[in-house]
Amino acid sequence: MIKIASLPTIAAALLAFGLSAAPAQAGPNRTWVSGHGTDSGPCTLVAPCRTFAFALTQTAAGGEIDVLDPAGYGMVTIDKAISIVNDGAGAATIGTSSGNGVTINAGAGDSVRLRGLTIEGLGSGSNGILFTMGGNLAIENCVIRNFAGTGINIVPSTSSSFSVSNTIASNNGINGIFAKPGGGIVTGVLSKVTANNNGTGIFAAGSSVTGASLNVTIVDSEASNNGNLGVVAGASVGTTAVIVRNVVASGNKTGLEADGIGAILWVAHSVVTGNGTGVSTSVSGIINSYGDNDIDGNKNDNFGVLTKLPMH
Amino acid sequence: MTKIASLPIIAGALLAFGLYAAPAQAGPNRTWVSGHGADSGGCALVAPCRTFAFALTQTAAGGEIDVVDPADYGTVTITKAISIVNDGVGVAAIGAGSGNAITINAGAGDSVHLRGLTIEGLGSGSNGILFTTGGNLAIENCVIGNFVTAGINIVPSTSSSFSVSNTIASNNLANGILIVPTVSAVVTGVLSEVTANNNFNGIFVNGRLTTGASFNVTIVDSVASNNRSGGVIAASASGNLATAVMLRNVVASNNVTGLGAGQNAIFRVAHSVVTGNNTGVNTSGGGILNSYVDNNINGNTSDNTAVLTPLAMH
Numbered sequence: 241m242i243k244i245a246s247l248p249t250i251a252a253a254l255l256a257f258g259l260s261a262a263p264a265q266a267g268p269n270r271t272w273v274s275g276h277g278t279d280s281g282p283c284t285l286v287a288p289c290r291t292f293a294f295a296l297t298q299t300a301a302g303g304e305i306d307v308l309d310p311a312g313y314g315m316v317t318i319d320k321a322i323s324i325v326n327d328g329a330g331a332a333t334i335g336t337s338s339g340n341g342v343t344i345n346a347g348a349g350d351s352v353r354l355r356g357l358t359i360e361g362l363g364s365g366s367n368g369i370l371f372t373m374g375g376n377l378a379i380e381n382c383v384i385r386n387f388a389g390t391g392i393n394i395v396p397s398t399s400s401s402f403s404v405s406n407t408i409a410s411n412n413g414i415n416g417i418f419a420k421p422g423g424g425i426v427t428g429v430l431s432k433v434t435a436n437n438n439g440t441g442i443f444a445a446g447s448s449v450t451g452a453s454l455n456v457t458i459v460d461s462e463a464s465n466n467g468n469l470g471v472v473a474g475a476s477v478g479t480t481a482v483i484v485r486n487v488v489a490s491g492n493k494t495g496l497e498a499d500g501i502g503a504i505l506w507v508a509h510s511v512v513t514g515n516g517t518g519v520s521t522s523v524s525g526i527i528n529s530y531g532d533n534d535i536d537g538n539k540n541d542n543f544g545v546l547t548k549l550p551m552h
Numbered sequence: 553m554t555k556i557a558s559l560p561i562i563a564g565a566l567l568a569f570g571l572y573a574a575p576a577q578a579g580p581n582r583t584w585v586s587g588h589g590a591d592s593g594g595c596a597l598v599a600p601c602r603t604f605a606f607a608l609t610q611t612a613a614g615g616e617i618d619v620v621d622p623a624d625y626g627t628v629t630i631t632k633a634i635s636i637v638n639d640g641v642g643v644a645a646i647g648a649g650s651g652n653a654i655t656i657n658a659g660a661g662d663s664v665h666l667r668g669l670t671i672e673g674l675g676s677g678s679n680g681i682l683f684t685t686g687g688n689l690a691i692e693n694c695v696i697g698n699f700v701t702a703g704i705n706i707v708p709s710t711s712s713s714f715s716v717s718n719t720i721a722s723n724n725l726a727n728g729i730l731i732v733p734t735v736s737a738v739v740t741g742v743l744s745e746v747t748a749n750n751n752f753n754g755i756f757v758n759g760r761l762t763t764g765a766s767f768n769v770t771i772v773d774s775v776a777s778n779n780r781s782g783g784v785i786a787a788s789a790s791g792n793l794a795t796a797v798m799l800r801n802v803v804a805s806n807n808v809t810g811l812g813a814g815q816n817a818i819f820r821v822a823h824s825v826v827t828g829n830n831t832g833v834n835t836s837g838g839g840i841l842n843s844y845v846d847n848n849i850n851g852n853t854s855d856n857t858a859v860l861t862p863l864a865m866h
Binding site for chain 1: 621
């Protein structure tokens with residue numbers, strides 16, 4: 241007769257071997273993915289997983305999924321605070337010809353951070369990154385291209401903030417970067433961002449809800465060769481305030497535009513050249529210039545629409 | 553009977569094979585750590601170690617610990633001159649849910665250099681990097697977040713200098729970057745291409761505790777945004793020499809206060825953007841905010857530019 245060990249004995253043996261049942265509610269704070277990984281277990285360094293989506297199920301809220309080596313890691317829908325980090329291990333890619341590369345629908349206070357991702361839409365994907373709910377979104381060192389819709393689509397239904405830095409959002413059909421509040425206050429900074437060869441490079445769009453507002457600071461960035469607008473601040477019901485500093489807007493149909501009552505765009509230290517129209521306002525939108533911009537060489541510079549504003 | 557070689561012969565044989573007893577006092581100048589390493593031996597490239605802390609014991613003062621591949625390398629207390637370097641192999645992480653990820657308590661003249669580290673406090677760690685004594689601290693290409701007191705806490709009791717570049721210190725409960733010399737330390741440093749978002753204070757230059765003859769911080773090409781109190785703030789002790797902060801090409805946006813010159817502090821701000829804050833710029837307690845009159849301070853609930861004192865460029 242074969243003696244079968246009792247459960248406590250088996251559990252003790254498992255513990256002795258360093259194995260344990262993964263906690264049902266949490267999971268480790270740090271998980272790993274690799275092109276040679278397998279989607280099973282808790283995604284440790286020595287037994288990494290294969291996809292972002294599976295690793296997310298194994299990672300505690302507020303934790304970090306780290307990339308070990310170059311691979312395609314698959315689309316992912318984020319529903320909690322998380323960081324997905326590639327810090328220079330090679331291309332950590334998401335390729336999708338339909339749907340979104342990364343969908344973020346997290347808690348209203350959750351921080352989500354994406355670093356070092358290369359997201360490819362193959363010409364027909366909807367959005368590279370779609371942010372519909374969360375407290376804060378940080379995007380660093382990413383490349384997002386070839387989506388039929390928008391590269392980075394920031395449309396939170398509640399108040400939130402965002403930061404995009406050292407990132408390229410180019411070759412997308414509609415917008416490189418689009419931000420529009422639902423009902424809350426949305427603020428953000430775009431720093432060292434390139435939005436080229438899109439329909440519109442960077443579109444800060446006003447909410448259709450009274451009291452909602454959008455405030456975007458764009459520095460050290462480029463919005464060029466977009467089929468329609470380079471940078472546009474639009475407003476209908478809510479207010480949209482955009483400060484643009486040290487930005488190049490070139491080769492667009494229109495370089496910079498402020499469109500609608502409540503849309504204000506301030507421009508400093510920037511280059512607006514080679515566009516069909518340099519700067520443009522419509523429906524009582526305002527473009528304030530600090531008088532230190534190079535707005536020349538457009539088919540129609542149109543700097544007559546500018547309101548001069550002093551520096552401080 | 554088997555003849556056993558004498559010790560000198562054994563030593564000679566070992567030397568011939570390139571093995572020798574590691575010197576008790578020094579160690580190699582360069583050690584390696586890997587996620588597949590083991591904490592034993594001299595941490596050579598072909599037999600790397602597993603943690604920063606162990607590698608530190610094996611490395612000569614003034615040497616360098618190099619990262620071979622991505623892993624979490626554990627918290628470490630640095631008591632001598634050292635470099636810890638990840639130069640782009642992937643995430644070189646330290647997770648510290650309690651205490652500090654890196655504590656630097658080195659010699660008063662020691663140089664410490666940290667590059668390419670991703671440091672996570674899980675919402676409960678004290679400081680990402682705590683610098684209490686040392687000659688010079690250089691931090692590059694690091695990401696530090698989710699600590700209670702500060703992402704980077706530079707609190708030297710002796711005179712020292714620091715340089716932080718291409719670094720993110722965000723999502724910390726109190727401060728992104730806190731600089732507070734103590735005793736009579738004279739401290740000078742540069743923050744370049746630094747991001748300090750979603751903290752209580754983004755960057756706090758606190759001269760309140762030192763009686764040192766000067767305290768000088770330069771901040772360029774940086775962003776302090778969405779902080780729950782100050783974007784960049786500074787203060788000195790009453791009667792002490794003023795804390796001086798020079799800001800150029802800084803974005804202070806969506807904070808409660810964008811730039812705050814507190815007691816006895818002097819800010820000089822050039823070429824910067826201050827927008828979307830409750831109060832754009834603010835002075836208090838005799839603090840002075842000099843402007844080179846080339847800043848974009850608009851779109852705040854209260855721009856408050858009347859507090860600025862114009863300063864000429866040269």
